[in-house]
Amino acid sequence: MRIDIEDLHVAYAGRTVVAGAHLVAAEGEITGLVGPNGSGKSTLLRAVYRHLRPTAGRVLLAGTDLRELSPVRSARHVAALPQERGSDFELSVREVVAMGRTPYKRAFAGEDAADRDIVSRALADVGMDAHAGRRFTALSGGERQRVLLARAFAQDPDVLVLDEPTNHLDIRHQVDLLALLRSQRRTTLVSLHDLNAAASVCDRLHVLHAGAVVASGPPRDVLTPELMAEVFGVRAVVVDHPLTGDALIAFDHRAPASPQAPVSGSRPATVRCVR
Known part of the structure; x- marks a missing residue:
């Protein structure tokens, strides 16, 4: 299913945080959100996950305003892995x-055979099937992250909404997770801080x-040195990844870009939206 976000304004803690956002998450594609903190x-x-x-x-979900759907119907279509994650579940991993x-x-109603198969497959997908009987509260941060991702998979949604899903994961499990997302080809809307991961996994x-x-398009068209300077305030070059051929951003960790990013709310002068 496709997600369309039209002229979205969202306020949080008394101030407008999202102002007039337009974007599309196409069916079966991984769509990434990137940008500086704040x-x-x-938001x-x-x-999107209500x-x-x-x-x-x-x-809009396949043309229908999500607010017109009941919470149960919405949850059958959209599953989320938010940043604010509960850590006080006195439950087992499988539960x-x-x-x-x-x-x-x-x-x-209790679990039936189909439920059990779906839960087992979700645990196996994230590499936590051997830990099904452990208490959730006894897990490390990365293990909890994988369990909560498995919960989203068990929801069997049409759309996944993932907010920084690689947080707390070591590099091996980051690679595994991003490969899993690509293999599923489920409509996915994901925010990522790691721009190289975004360039690799996102369509x-x-x-x-x-x-x-302020910019939209394929990663190679969007992640330019000019955007790095104007939006993120860093000096960078974009080259071909020697293993995959994806765009690879190499940052200058010794000095920020000059000039700094433009005034809040303005569109970077050198950035063009590719619709």
């Missing part, structure tokens, strides 16, 4: 993942700056 990525995603109500604009089946169950990127989408 640019509105997490935009919270509106944690925040937009002050204006719409989020946490089984919570993803809730939208499909009547009140007080299309939307760059947020001061709550607005």
Whole structure:
């Protein structure tokens, strides 16, 4: 299913954080959100998975406003891995993942064979099947991250919304996760701080700056040295990755870019949206 975000405005803690965002997450593609801290990525995603109500604009799922769907119907289509993650589940790993089946169950209904198969497959996908009986609270941060991702997979959604899913993961599990997302070819809207990971895994990127989408397009078209300087305030060059051929951004870690990023809310002069 396709997600269309139209003229989205979202306020949080009394201020407008997302101001007039337009973007598309195409069916079966991985669409990335990148931008500096405070640019509105997490707030935009919270509106998509209905944690925040937009002050204006719409989020459309296959042409239907998500707000017109009941919470249960919405949860059957959209699963989220937010940044604010519960850590106080007094449940086993398997019980946490089984919570993803809730939208499909009547009140007080137990697991059936199909549920058990889906939960087992989700645990195997994230490499946590051997830990199914452990307490969730006994896990490391990276292990919890993988369990909560398995819960989202167990929801069997049409759309995945992932907010910094590689946080807390070591490099091996980051690579495994990004490869898994690509192999599933599920409509995915994901925010990532790691621009090289975004360039590798995403079919299309939307760059947020001061709550607005300032550039959109394939990673190689979007992640230019000019954008790195104007939006992120860093010096960088873009080369071919020697192993994959993807765009690889090499940063100058010794000095920031000059001049710094433009005034809040303005579109970088050298950046063009590729629709």
